[in-house]
Amino acid sequence: MCLGIPVKIVEIKDQEALVEVGGLKQTIRTDFVPEAQVGDYVIVHAGFAISVLEEEEARETLELLKDADVIP
Amino acid sequence: MLSLEPREVLSKISKMGVSARFMEVCGTHTVSIARSGLKKLLPDSVKLISGPGCPVCVTAQVDIDYAIALARQPGVIVATFGDMVRVPGTETSLLEARASGGKVEVVYSPMDSLNLARAHPKEEVVFLAVGFETTAPLIARTVQTAKAENIPNLSFLVLHKLIPPAMRALLALKEIQLDGFILPGHVSAILGSKPFLFLKEEFHLPGVITGFEPDDILLALFMLVKQKREDRADIEIQYRRAVRPEGNPQALKVMEEVFEPQEANWRGLGIIPESGLALRQPYWDFDARRRFPLKIMGSREYPACGCGEVLRGVISPQECPLFGRVCTPDSPVGPCMVSSEGSCAAAYHYEEHP
Numbered sequence: 001m002c003l004g005i006p007v008k009i010v011e012i013k014d015q016e017a018l019v020e021v022g023g024l025k026q027t028i029r030t031d032f033v034p035e036a037q038v039g040d041y042v043i044v045h046a047g048f049a050i051s052v053l054e055e056e057e058a059r060e061t062l063e064l065l066k067d068a069d070v071i072p
Numbered sequence: 073m074l075s076l077e078p079r080e081v082l083s084k085i086s087k088m089g090v091s092a093r094f095m096e097v098c099g100t101h102t103v104s105i106a107r108s109g110l111k112k113l114l115p116d117s118v119k120l121i122s123g124p125g126c127p128v129c130v131t132a133q134v135d136i137d138y139a140i141a142l143a144r145q146p147g148v149i150v151a152t153f154g155d156m157v158r159v160p161g162t163e164t165s166l167l168e169a170r171a172s173g174g175k176v177e178v179v180y181s182p183m184d185s186l187n188l189a190r191a192h193p194k195e196e197v198v199f200l201a202v203g204f205e206t207t208a209p210l211i212a213r214t215v216q217t218a219k220a221e222n223i224p225n226l227s228f229l230v231l232h233k234l235i236p237p238a239m240r241a242l243l244a245l246k247e248i249q250l251d252g253f254i255l256p257g258h259v260s261a262i263l264g265s266k267p268f269l270f271l272k273e274e275f276h277l278p279g280v281i282t283g284f285e286p287d288d289i290l291l292a293l294f295m296l297v298k299q300k301r302e303d304r305a306d307i308e309i310q311y312r313r314a315v316r317p318e319g320n321p322q323a324l325k326v327m328e329e330v331f332e333p334q335e336a337n338w339r340g341l342g343i344i345p346e347s348g349l350a351l352r353q354p355y356w357d358f359d360a361r362r363r364f365p366l367k368i369m370g371s372r373e374y375p376a377c378g379c380g381e382v383l384r385g386v387i388s389p390q391e392c393p394l395f396g397r398v399c400t401p402d403s404p405v406g407p408c409m410v411s412s413e414g415s416c417a418a419a420y421h422y423e424e425h426p
Contacts, residue, residue: 046210047181051314
């Protein structure tokens with residue numbers, strides 16, 4: 001099952017990070033997101049961060065929809 | 073996240089007046105679509121079909137039987153993600169094997185299997201490596217760690233499957249007519265969009281990589297319908313907040329270091345070339361099949377179980393004669409009714425059933 005909910009990185013040490021999920025702290029691996037910084041939101045799968053979230057990118061997609069002229 | 077009202081997006085989809093059938097190949101999408109009731113909100117001309125997107129569901133019966141046989145070996149602890157535990161094998165399940173003395177431990181992360189092996193030095197821990205491209209890099213890193221830390225009593229039953237080859241195999245069967253794909257979010261976070269370009273090049277079909285919220289899926293459907301209307305077949309990314317076109321290079325590198333492609337046996341689809349993964353030679357010591365060469369005889373699926381047809385999108389869960397009668401989440405016959413992301417379980421929980 002994929003969890004789409006992003007979690008916030010509170011602390012990073014070596015290849016591990018402490019993240020906060022709904023007030024609970026959890027340790028995850030950061031092997032695959034070397035660019036991640038404290039304060040970033042990441043997508044986590046089975047204990048590993050697999051992607052750092054980019055809000056700007058999300059907005060772009062919305063623009064695409066708003067600009068779309070779909071009325072025939 | 074979506075500043076437009078879902079109703080507006082639905083209305084835009086309706087106004088395009090396109091007739092189309094789209095398939096999702098991710099179990100989390102299947103659940104999100106069922107839970108949100110999206111199928112009923114869409115115009116009748118837009119149909120959604122579930123494909124082979126649930127890793128546990130596509131695992132072949134003989135492989136499930138292998139895992140159960142491992143759990144019955146004296147001195148073996150099977151470590152697994154939770155959704156494998158209740159899947160019925162030919163005669164029994166991991167859960168039943170545990171009840172009769174087998175050792176089965178549910179773990180959240182593959183890295184937990186390292187600690188399990190360290191805590192039980194006199195026993196053999198076997199991790200059931202089930203999952204698509206999202207999960208395979210995590211297992212690869214765990215295998216590398218086991219090798220680096222020289223953990224002798226840990227091995228991996230590698231049952232990983234790859235999504236693009238399965239999609240190609242499904243399309244080649246020509247059993248169903250499709251107009252495009254809702255592409256998996258986190259598989260694509262690893263793979264990027266390039267491995268899906270064959271859809272455009274070989275089949276002139278569009279695909280949109282999307283997230284898991286109903287709003288994400290709705291937006292992806294809008295993008296697919298728009299492509300269909302414009303007769304385009306591009307691979308677009310709706311889920312840009314998490315997916316880059318190039319995927320995750322670090323994860324791909326580790327996956328490539330540890331695994332090589334090999335044929336895999338899929339429930340419903342049979343053996344597909346290069347659709348699975350095998351440990352590369354430097355990691356053979358960690359291959360559970362080499363460590364425990366068990367012969368599995370007489371594996372067979374429950375007669376009349378429609379899981380295979382459901383995974384190919386040939387029938388809907390409700391069209392299986394067992395659905396909701398013989399086969400329910402409390403008493404499942406096939407994995408599609410067991411796994412939380414199985415099409416049958418999702419249909420049972422959120423749609424109509426007998």
